[in-house]
Amino acid sequence: MTVSAMYPGTFDPITLGHVDLTRRACRLFDRVVVAIAANPGKEPMFTLEERVALAEGALKDIGNIEITGYDGLTVDFARENDLQVIVRGLRAISDFEYEFQLANMNRHLTDEVETAFLTPTEKYTYISSSLVREVATLGGDISEFVPKNVKKALMDRCKSS
Numbered sequence: 001m002t003v004s005a006m007y008p009g010t011f012d013p014i015t016l017g018h019v020d021l022t023r024r025a026c027r028l029f030d031r032v033v034v035a036i037a038a039n040p041g042k043e044p045m046f047t048l049e050e051r052v053a054l055a056e057g058a059l060k061d062i063g064n065i066e067i068t069g070y071d072g073l074t075v076d077f078a079r080e081n082d083l084q085v086i087v088r089g090l091r092a093i094s095d096f097e098y099e100f101q102l103a104n105m106n107r108h109l110t111d112e113v114e115t116a117f118l119t120p121t122e123k124y125t126y127i128s129s130s131l132v133r134e135v136a137t138l139g140g141d142i143s144e145f146v147p148k149n150v151k152k153a154l155m156d157r158c159k160s161s
Contacts, residue, residue, distance in 0.1 A: 002030045002031070003029050003030055003031075003084055003085060004029060004030060004031040004032070004033070004081075004082060004083045004084060004085070005025055005028075005029040005031070005032050005033070005083060005084070005085035005086070005087050005116070006032070006033040006034075006035045006074070006077065006078055006081070006083045006085070006086055006087065007021065007022055007025055007032060007033070007034050007035065007086075007087040008035040008036075008037060008070075008074045008077070008086060008088075009035075009036065009037065010036070010037050010039045010042055010044060010051070010129065011034075011036050011051050011054075011055055011129065012042070012044040012045055012046055012051055012129050012133070013045070013046060013051065013054050013129055013132065013133070013146060013150045013153065013154060014051070014054055014055045014058050014059075014129075014146070014147070014150060015124070015127050015128070015129055015132055015145055015146050015150075016124055016127065016144075016145055016146060016147065017089070017091070017120045017124035017125075017127040017128075017145075018055075018058075018089075019058055019059065019147060020120050020121050020124050021087065021089045021118050021120055022034060022059055022062065022065065023062060024118055025087045025118065026062055026063075026064050026065060028116075029064075029085065029087075030064065031064055031065075031066070032064060032065045032066075032087070033065070033066045033067075033068060033081060033083060034055055034059065034065055034066070034067045034068075035068060035069075035070050035074070035077055036048060036051050036052050036055060036067070036068065036069045036070070037069075037070060037071070037074075038069060038070065038071040045133055045154075045157060046153070046157070048069045049069070050153070051069070052067055052068065052069050054149060054150050054153055055067045057147065057149035057150075058146075058147040058149060058150060073109065074086060074106065075106045075109045075110045075113050078110075078112075078113045079110060079112055079113065083113065084112070084113060084114065085113065085114050085115070085116050086103075086106065086113055086114070086115045086116070087115075087116050087117075087118060088102070088103070088115055088116070088117050088118070089117070089118055089119070089120055090117050090118070090119050091119070091120055091124075091125045091126070091127075091128070092125060099115075099117065102115075103115035103117075127145050131145075132145045132146055132154070133154070136154040136155065136157075136158050137158055137161075139158075142154060
């Protein structure tokens with residue numbers, strides 16, 4: 001049986017923590033869709049198209065993935081694309097309550113999709129897109145937190161702001 005999963009998120013921008021979880025998910029599942037949420041309510045720094053392009057650049061060496069943008073409910077996207085599993089990352093205990101609620105809501109909405117939690121490699125546990133954006137905006141070095149293509153895009157965006 002082929003098992004397909006999605007790794008949803010805003011990815012504004014994609015970090016090395018996201019890359020780590022994607023690689024690990026690709027070892028567990030036959031097909032992984034990195035599903036980038038439009039999520040206009042969050043007022044992202046990068047457009048959906050830019051976030052998709054940044055993810056494509058960061059993940060270009062992985063074979064069993066697809067990268068796409070989406071809008072709407074994650075479980076609807078999963079069902080429409082024959083994805084049986086939603087992969088979510090847990091960096092710290094503080095993530096657990098929200099992720100637990102989200103997984104239970106998704107289970108309430110459909111019993112066709114399961115949620116699998118992965119924890120990041122230790123060196124990525126403190127990295128988040130919002131912290132990376134803040135450090136970049138304030139002129140800090142983000143080299144250890146994001147792929148090279150993302151660092152360039154962030155630095156260019158911060159210079160133009």
